[in-house]
Amino acid sequence: MTAHEHDQPDELLDATAIIARDLIRFDTTNWGEGRANSETEAAEYMAAHLRALELQPELIDSEPGRTSVVARVEGADRSKPALVVHGHLDVVPADPAEWTVDPFAGVIRDGMLWGRGAVDMKNMDAMIITALQEIIGSGRRPARDLVIAFFADEEAGGVLGSGHLVKHRPELFAGATEAISEVGGYSITLDGQRAYLLQTGEKSLVWAKLIARGRAAHGSRLVEDNAVTRLAEAVAKLGRQQWPIRLTATTDRLLHEVARLLGADPQEVGPDELAIATGTAAGFIRATLRTTTNPTVLSAGYKHNVIPERAEALIDIRTLPDGEDEALAQIREIVGDDIEVQVLHRDIGLETPFEGPLVDAVTSTLQRHDPGAQVLPYLLSGGTDNKALATLGIKGYGFAPLKLPPELDFPGMFHGVDERVPLDALTFGRQVLTDLLLSY
Numbered sequence: 001m002t003a004h005e006h007d008q009p010d011e012l013l014d015a016t017a018i019i020a021r022d023l024i025r026f027d028t029t030n031w032g033e034g035r036a037n038s039e040t041e042a043a044e045y046m047a048a049h050l051r052a053l054e055l056q057p058e059l060i061d062s063e064p065g066r067t068s069v070v071a072r073v074e075g076a077d078r079s080k081p082a083l084v085v086h087g088h089l090d091v092v093p094a095d096p097a098e099w100t101v102d103p104f105a106g107v108i109r110d111g112m113l114w115g116r117g118a119v120d121m122k123n124m125d126a127m128i129i130t131a132l133q134e135i136i137g138s139g140r141r142p143a144r145d146l147v148i149a150f151f152a153d154e155e156a157g158g159v160l161g162s163g164h165l166v167k168h169r170p171e172l173f174a175g176a177t178e179a180i181s182e183v184g185g186y187s188i189t190l191d192g193q194r195a196y197l198l199q200t201g202e203k204s205l206v207w208a209k210l211i212a213r214g215r216a217a218h219g220s221r222l223v224e225d226n227a228v229t230r231l232a233e234a235v236a237k238l239g240r241q242q243w244p245i246r247l248t249a250t251t252d253r254l255l256h257e258v259a260r261l262l263g264a265d266p267q268e269v270g271p272d273e274l275a276i277a278t279g280t281a282a283g284f285i286r287a288t289l290r291t292t293t294n295p296t297v298l299s300a301g302y303k304h305n306v307i308p309e310r311a312e313a314l315i316d317i318r319t320l321p322d323g324e325d326e327a328l329a330q331i332r333e334i335v336g337d338d339i340e341v342q343v344l345h346r347d348i349g350l351e352t353p354f355e356g357p358l359v360d361a362v363t364s365t366l367q368r369h370d371p372g373a374q375v376l377p378y379l380l381s382g383g384t385d386n387k388a389l390a391t392l393g394i395k396g397y398g399f400a401p402l403k404l405p406p407e408l409d410f411p412g413m414f415h416g417v418d419e420r421v422p423l424d425a426l427t428f429g430r431q432v433l434t435d436l437l438l439s440y
């Protein structure tokens, strides 16, 4: 049975769903560490849609096959600073054996679009294109100039996508001061009330390698200086470390708003408890109250009866904005002097105040489409291409608007199994985005 048997005829599908489905069918898997499928076909597909709107997209290859697309849209008021509206074309790997459906078939089932990228972030890529189709196709213009960008390589830190472009082609973003993109704008349900999380900041990241060194020896010997044992101790300490809660302006505001909506007293209910009350978003939000140090990869040894001289572990460290150096110093103390800590990659954190004309426009647009909706700021535990754009002074927000049913664990599907998005949420998202771009 092929997955395509589940297709609905295109005429029954909304334009946004069709484009998101088409994008899922390009397998743009990015495994990281230099291994990735090409984004070129997906980029060509997006460029064709942009050209159909009489725009002039530019395709930029950082390396053969690693293609990003950028196009500029003239706004009604050209004196306003430009807004970057961006998405990424790559996705993380998906193991078909774990999925209910083929992750790259773009299956429509139970009123939802399923597939790798349905959540992160081919949904928003499709919303961006179809919002432009609504605006330009009806002879209108966005309120201000837009820089539309679809980046390669976001899932490996963006070095070959947004990172490449801000470094080598900064003129593409000339005049832009703000950006909107992924991992924000979706709704959660708090005590029966729908609230949308506008992402106004991102934690910093440090990807570190721990190295324990010892002396290679026969596995039968009495050895006190075993590299594997010492590494395992360090890994366990970091993995179990209870990092203290520290609120930033964003998380403080978020928790106050959550407490207000729940009718709770933030003096009485602790930050973790308030975060847990956000339901499906708690996994993201609890991680933004503190540093996290998650061991993710272990490697050591090559033979059952040989003690290796070296053992290594990768630790994914996420600190609050500007907390990288302090956390690294503490990590070195926790693991001790005989473990080497190598920093393989690090990137800045971001935090933007939850105020100003863009925040007002997002709030009023959402409330027009979903009367009574609350809009709350939140800090992202992960990172996005907004980090690269920040190096050009562009303030980035996560706003890919989706009105979701309360029972759907949307945050849990980022990089998860059975990624899926309701079809009506895609339509809602396009309509909100269209209105925002017309009015802001």
Ligand SMILES: [Zn+2]
Binding pocket: 088, 120, 121, 154, 182
């Ligand atoms: Zn993403």
